[in-house]
Amino acid sequence: MNEQAIQKAKEQFGRIIEEQLARIERLKKAEDWVDYSQIKPVIVGILGGDGIGPYIAKESKRALEFILKDEIAGGKVKIKDIEGLTIENRAAKMKPIPDDVLEEIKTCHVTLKGPTTTPRKGDPWPNIESANVAMRKVLDLFANVRPVKVPNLGIDWIFFRENTEDMYMLGSNGIEVTDDMAVDFKVITNQGSERIIRAAFEYARKNKRKRVTIVTKANVIKTTDGKFLKVGQQIAKEYPGIECDDWYIDIMTAKLLDPKRRTDFQVAVLPNLYGDILTDEAAELQGGVGTAGSANIGKRYSMFEAIHGSAPRMVTEGRAQYADPCSMIRAAAMLVRHIGYPEKAEKLEMALEICGQFEKKLVITGRSSGATGEDYTNYLMETVKDAKLRDRWISYQKTAVAA
Ligand code: IPM
């Protein structure tokens, strides 16, 4: 009996290795970065998702249309809705992204995506792969960029989470060897590590950040994390003006809570799973996962999303209109910057900061005790409209530094 199980597991392992080696060959032929300034119109797809997704997507789309009003009117940017990335449709088609939805996504240059329910073992839904993870893989969105900024605490971090490898790559392809034993796989490649680490250093160089921190558990997970760290240390040599240090994920998790040390961190680069966990912790310091945005960047396509889940309970309890759209609006701001309008992105980000961290004229609690997503988005847009937006933002920054 065990003989047969072992044989079957070996064969599955063999197929996995072949597929991964083929993927490396594709990575070696990597294409150039798309140049949005050469494209007219840049097509932005809006994917509502499920749970609270359609509610916060509606507000985010409003914010996006507001900030890009002139570009849309001038035919430089076109926004379109893409239906069907719902858990019901994905379950009916038994696909993480139904084929027709994927075709639609590929007609867009970038997408703004609401959260999508990820079924797990024991859920009423079939055990299909996460739509996020599938989209990151099929569109090769290798850089998951997650900024976290808390001026009052002196925190200004940006995380570069590898998005296509590590425990996630084969997260739905583990082997149930016997009833008693299951095996999952962690895959790290030179090519996959190099491109994310380079993206982190390039960001640091362009944005005058002085330090890049590589986060692994290379003391224990020696082969794969060891590879990530080694690639990182080699690339660091190409950037002599930028200090590079490395931390283990456990102590890094602790140090993000240490007021004396955490303000030293600037840019962090890390494998997929550690990045998933650490960015939730970081976002919590900013006011919760509802406040953080996330960019999934590839050379050809990019997708921007909220970092939190679809909160189906808020919908069943009739509270969806109180869901916080800020995470997705922050993602919209990242999208605006990515397609070439940094000043407009900055306006939206300043408004998010003023409203969410300083002024707090409206507060979202997720319940009727707080503002609705719609009212909050109106508050943000009013703030963006203010001719003195920047002065207002600067004066708040000063009070934060003084505090
Ligand atoms: C995230 C989310 C996803 C992930 C889930 C929904 C699959 O937690 O974007 O961080 O684990 O990557």
Ligand code: MG
């Ligand atoms: Mg996560």
